[in-house]
Amino acid sequence: MAVYTQVSAEALSAFLKRFDVGELMSAKGIAEGVENSNYLVDTTQGRFILTLYEKRVAADDLPYFMALLDHLADKGLPVPPAIKDRDGREIHELEGRPACLIKFLPGVSVTTPTQIQAQATGAALSQMHRALEDFALERPNTMGVDTWQAQLDRCGPDLNSIHPGLFDSVSRALERILTRWPRHLPPSAIHADLFPDNVLMLGEEVTGLIDFYFACTDVRAFDLAVTHGAWAFDATGHHYDPAIGDALLRGYQQSHLLAEDERAALPILAEGAALRFLLSRAWDWLNTPADALVTRKDPLAYLRRLDFYAENGDALFA
Numbered sequence: 495m496a497v498y499t500q501v502s503a504e505a506l507s508a509f510l511k512r513f514d515v516g517e518l519m520s521a522k523g524i525a526e527g528v529e530n531s532n533y534l535v536d537t538t539q540g541r542f543i544l545t546l547y548e549k550r551v552a553a554d555d556l557p558y559f560m561a562l563l564d565h566l567a568d569k570g571l572p573v574p575p576a577i578k579d580r581d582g583r584e585i586h587e588l589e590g591r592p593a594c595l596i597k598f599l600p601g602v603s604v605t606t607p608t609q610i611q612a613q614a615t616g617a618a619l620s621q622m623h624r625a626l627e628d629f630a631l632e633r634p635n636t637m638g639v640d641t642w643q644a645q646l647d648r649c650g651p652d653l654n655s656i657h658p659g660l661f662d663s664v665s666r667a668l669e670r671i672l673t674r675w676p677r678h679l680p681p682s683a684i685h686a687d688l689f690p691d692n693v694l695m696l697g698e699e700v701t702g703l704i705d706f707y708f709a710c711t712d713v714r715a716f717d718l719a720v721t722h723g724a725w726a727f728d729a730t731g732h733h734y735d736p737a738i739g740d741a742l743l744r745g746y747q748q749s750h751l752l753a754e755d756e757r758a759a760l761p762i763l764a765e766g767a768a769l770r771f772l773l774s775r776a777w778d779w780l781n782t783p784a785d786a787l788v789t790r791k792d793p794l795a796y797l798r799r800l801d802f803y804a805e806n807g808d809a810l811f812a
């Protein structure tokens with residue numbers, strides 16, 4: 495479930511009158527997603543997504559996200575920009591929350607990608623990176639390498655309640671990763687969360703890249719590493735599928751974007767990406783009641799990826 499804030503029909507009708515989008519016909523809460531409240535809104539002129547931003551998205555960050563989406567949409571990338579009201583405003587308030595009316599994109603997210611779908615996603619990621627080369631705004635990565643020690647500290651030895659010895663294994667991994675972390679790669683705007691549920695597809699074509707609410711300034715190859723970890727394993731992290739991993743990398747390389755030093759850094763970036771999701775999932779695991787309506791995501795699925803990359807990363811990305 496992901497409707498935390500209820501929007502009354504009256505409030506929504508009044509809200510839509512700020513835009514040239516026709517009259518409200520229907521609105522349904524969207525179950526997928528865990529961060530924000532999303533509604534599918536149909537009007538006499540078309541279909542839209544209404545997003546109310548809940549506590550994880552800071553209202554101050556919305557201008558960055560919306561500028562990034564406008565930049566990509568202007569260059570023809572399949573992303574969903576916010577609809578502007580008659581005064582040109584994209585960011586609003588509804589039922590006491592920051593809110594945007596967003597372009598609806600067709601397509602569905604795949605759960606078990608084919609090689610062709612993985613390749614198309616790699617290609618879309620590199621096109622996005624290319625299109626962001628002249629995007630000037632910056633936003634620090636609030637889940638980036640310099641936050642991981644603090645994230646580990648706030649979880650502390652409670653990690654061992656998830657899995658015996660987890661605190662020590664994560665501490666060792668973090669030390670290894672920090673020692674080897676590539677600090678010389680150029681910063682760029684990245685998506686930072688391009689999981690299969692954030693890519694909409696029709697058949698083998700990418701029709702939507704969505705959920706840019708972790709987008710930030712970081713290293714492009716880190717974005718590729720995040721995407722690799724999210725796409726090329728089964729959900730439990732037990733099984734790596736080399737055909738999917740290779741197809742993703744092949745797609746990304748179609749645009750020859752990856753410099754040699756970025757490619758050489760991929761093994762450690764992949765370990766770091768696995769650690770990033772291990773830490774955020776572990777924190778959520780420890781702080782979400784087991785009977786909450788939101789399903790907790792398994793942190794150990796990312797411990798397995800971390801171990802896999804530590805053992806096989808050099809050969810995998812050679």
Ligand SMILES: Nc1ncnc2c1ncn2[C@@H]1O[C@H](COP(=O)(O)OP(=O)(O)OP(=O)(O)O)[C@@H](O)[C@H]1O
Nearest residue numbers: 524526527528529530532543574597598599704705
């Ligand atoms: N622009 C769009 N066009 C079509 N469908 C969309 C669009 N934006 C969101 N959706 C649908 O709404 C769902 C939830 O959106 P989104 O992933 O942005 O939510 P979230 O709460 O931020 O989730 P997450 O847990 O992935 O961070 C998506 O899985 C997709 O089905």
Ligand SMILES: N[C@@H](CCO)C(=O)O
Nearest residue numbers: 687689771774775791
């Ligand atoms: N993609 C993240 C959730 C935040 O979007 C995860 O699977 O842990």
